[in-house]
Ligand code: SF4
């Protein structure tokens with residue numbers, strides 16, 4: 318027997334659930350739906366993210382819906398839910414695990430996240446050194462501010478990062 | 488005292504005022520900075536796509552820091568501070584992960600031993616250097632100035648992993664302001680997030696989140712907002728005008744790094760504190776101080 322969500326026809330996916338749960342450390346099954354996480358959630362007011370619902374959906378195995386819907390990317394990562402959860406269910410860590418799963422399965426990952434990853438692979442940092450403008454419209458770079466040159470990682474770093482980002486076969 | 492500093496991407500590539508002010512202020516307090524070569528991103532953005540890769544980045548940076556021989560590592564960015572703390576947490580309790588990462592580090596002749604002590608700007612100044620030492624070093628009291636502080640999320644939560652200050656009632660940044668002679672008021676929105684985590688993917692929402700906090704601060708009629716995280720500074724400082732447009736409000740709230748105010752109180756020159764780089768209208772504060 319399997320659980321089917323009658324609103325969306327969504328089906329439980331036990332295999333994906335165990336992948337999502339394996340990826341993190343949290344007491345998912347201790348969640349008693351008190352909604353303390355959601356009551357203080359930064360993204361609730363504007364994006365309708367409800368971390369307690371994420372937790373129950375994972376418990377029900379509705380993983381496909383979560384990783385394709387985009388909702389897991391609305392979390393601001395303020396970590397209030399994880400701090401305040403009385404049951405150590407760590408909703409924000411669960412959201413990270415779901416994001417990781419979405420990346421592995423090439424599901425719905427916002428383009429900007431992939432861009433940052435390729436910038437880190439290219440340069441070691443999230444972006445190139447920027448020129449900044451002062452309040453009186455002078456333009457400065459690090460050198461003009463007497464800041465030392467940026468020292469960057471080499472090839473071994475890049476290869477290892479690339480290797481780790483390649484999904485494991487199982 | 489020697490301290491290693493891991494600056495992180497945001498500070499190294501754009502938030503220069505934080506770096507300039509720390510490089511000016513720390514030597515005045517008897518601290519010399521050791522820069523760490525060949526470091527990369529701390530791992531925070533990578534955590535969204537692959538947590539193990541993020542841990543590798545963090546531990547590699549920490550191994551490079553240990554290699555310099557310093558015992559203390561200052562991590563001025565909240566995001567980097569959490570990333571490193573989390574990585575150490577996993578390294579300590581997961582044997583398989585430890586072996587796997589050790590092998591990767593070995594390819595560069597690196598090893599993480601877990602001996603380095605992490606500090607964020609707030610607890611480094613408050614607890615390591617100490618309030619008393621700062622008090623005696625102050626040359627110009629910042630009387631007549633009233634601030635609110637924004638300590639930020641990732642140095643407070645989750646408190647099982649980071650503990651720079653009390654997660655529900657942080658006071659160290661306020662104490663650090665008071666020791667400079669300034670007044671610092673508590674406010675209900677103090678723990679509210681700056682929204683930076685959504686800036687890339689949901690920028691309008693991110694700006695609105697910051698805007699709700701700026702509205703609350705505007706109503707308090709304080710002289711300024713004090714931060715100690717590059718992401719929070721971008722949101723409340725550089726993005727302040729854009730935020731005003733989105734939430735339909737005119738903001739003129741000076742936003743400063745704590746280290747800039749500390750520098751002013753130590754009697755240091757404005758040009759050595761990166762003050763010309765603040766995008767918010769900080770002239771009002773500078774006038775009151777001089
Ligand atoms: S995750 Fe924690 S805070 Fe949220 S509903 Fe479950 S038990 Fe309550």
Ligand code: SF4
Pocket residue numbers: 354357358359360361366368391392393394395396397398399408409
């Ligand atoms: S970490 Fe995400 S889910 Fe948790 S309270 Fe913050 S915004 Fe909400």
